[in-house]
Amino acid sequence: MDKPTLPRIYLSPPHMSGEELELVKEAFATNWIAPLGPHVDAFETEVAECAGVAHATALSSGTAAIHLALRLLGLKPGEEVLCSTFTFSASANPIMYEGGRPVFIDSEPTSWNLDPELLREELDACATRGKLPRAVISVDLYGQCADYKAILESCARYEVPVIQDSAESLGASYRGRPAGGQGCVGVFSFNGNKIITSSGGGMLVSDDAQLTDRARFLATQARDPAPHYQHSAIGFNYRMSNVLAGIGRAQLRALPDRIAARRRNFEHYQRALGSVPGIEFMPLAPHGSGNFWLTCITIDPVQFGASREDVRLVLEAHNIESRPVWKPLHLQPVFAGCRARGGEFAASVFERGLCLPSGSSLTTPQVDQICELVLATPQHIAAARP
Numbered sequence: 001m002d003k004p005t006l007p008r009i010y011l012s013p014p015h016m017s018g019e020e021l022e023l024v025k026e027a028f029a030t031n032w033i034a035p036l037g038p039h040v041d042a043f044e045t046e047v048a049e050c051a052g053v054a055h056a057t058a059l060s061s062g063t064a065a066i067h068l069a070l071r072l073l074g075l076k077p078g079e080e081v082l083c084s085t086f087t088f089s090a091s092a093n094p095i096m097y098e099g100g101r102p103v104f105i106d107s108e109p110t111s112w113n114l115d116p117e118l119l120r121e122e123l124d125a126c127a128t129r130g131k132l133p134r135a136v137i138s139v140d141l142y143g144q145c146a147d148y149k150a151i152l153e154s155c156a157r158y159e160v161p162v163i164q165d166s167a168e169s170l171g172a173s174y175r176g177r178p179a180g181g182q183g184c185v186g187v188f189s190f191n192g193n194k195i196i197t198s199s200g201g202g203m204l205v206s207d208d209a210q211l212t213d214r215a216r217f218l219a220t221q222a223r224d225p226a227p228h229y230q231h232s233a234i235g236f237n238y239r240m241s242n243v244l245a246g247i248g249r250a251q252l253r254a255l256p257d258r259i260a261a262r263r264r265n266f267e268h269y270q271r272a273l274g275s276v277p278g279i280e281f282m283p284l285a286p287h288g289s290g291n292f293w294l295t296c297i298t299i300d301p302v303q304f305g306a307s308r309e310d311v312r313l314v315l316e317a318h319n320i321e322s323r324p325v326w327k328p329l330h331l332q333p334v335f336a337g338c339r340a341r342g343g344e345f346a347a348s349v350f351e352r353g354l355c356l357p358s359g360s361s362l363t364t365p366q367v368d369q370i371c372e373l374v375l376a377t378p379q380h381i382a383a384a385r386p
């Protein structure tokens with residue numbers, strides 16, 4: 001007889017509160033099914049408040065928000081954009097949509113985010129060459145902010161605007177201020193695996209209403225004010241639907257609970273694995289507090305007796321999803337021709353790094369089981385050797 005398989009444990013599955021359906025029903029009852037509507041307006045206000053910024057524009061994805069941000073800042077073909085290398089490809093893909101040239105910058109060990117020192121060096125080098133980048137895309141990785149004080153100082157010297165890719169970091173903070181408002185434009189994602197989800201969606205935030213208004217205009221096919229369809233710019237169909245904004249609103253109300261649950265996961269993992277030789281946790285940066293989106297560890301195969309991949313496969317054999325940390329973009333085949341400054345740090349974390357199941361709906365017994373499997377992996381590997 002087959003062993004009964006337990007339901008799969010996912011890395012970061014959607015976690016509905018129950019309130020979502022009420023707000024979706026409201027959208028149906030009022031026939032606000034089309035893009036735009038009262039939920040979209042309210043979601044914008046609520047996210048702006050949560051991020052401590054004045055304005056927000058709801059979009060179809062975080063990627064769309066980064067794309068529009070580059071448009072707003074006037075990126076032209078051939079121009080460079082400096083971008084964190086240690087991130088998801090969606091941070092940099094929009095640079096390519098616009099024919100720009102990404103230059104990838106390594107991370108610092110403190111937060112695994114953009115290394116302010118390397119960024120300053122690169123900006124200095126660009127200035128010496130007389131060709132400043134159009135923008136810097138700084139990513140707030142796995143729920144923690146980059147060190148904006150240092151980053152913004154360097155960027156201000158050369159008047160290079162910062163796009164803050166906070167797709168993973170809604171609800172985090174930097175020096176007591178909510179994540180998302182540090183850059184000139186901030187970006188959030190409500191994709192299915194993020195800390196809250198609208199089933200798909202994004203938000204562009206800024207204190208500058210001109211930017212968010214222009215984003216709204218470009219995202220709705222760039223319609224000029226006229227009774228007929230009149231266009232003097234190329235637009236996009238990038239707005240969020242009112243139905244999905246309803247889901248997002250209910251999710252946002254649960255954000256504090258979701259952060260608390262993910263923090264509990266992290267603390268549980270740390271209690272069980274934190275003193276194991278060869279296992280280290282992504283450091284908690286002193287300059288802010290994270291939202292604990294994903295718990296990430298690095299595994300030294302010699303010290304621990306098993307590699308990151310060994311652990312991943314053992315978990316997978318038990319129907320548990322874990323995943324290597326992001327493969328740095330300067331190592332991605334698609335970005336092979338791009339310039340990079342540093343990259344060894346991100347590459348070394350990629351070699352050893354693993355994201356553990358981190359969903360806010362994980363149960364204590366599930367985390368216990370995952371920790372037991374991680375701890376048992378070295379014996380498992382030794383036993384399998386001929």
Ligand SMILES: *Cc1c(COP(=O)(O)O)cnc(C)c1O
Pocket residue numbers: 060061062063064087088090091139165167168188189190191201202
């Ligand atoms: C998820 C993510 C994005 C893209 O957001 P989507 O809503 O999926 O388009 C961009 N940057 C980072 C760092 C992300 O994790």
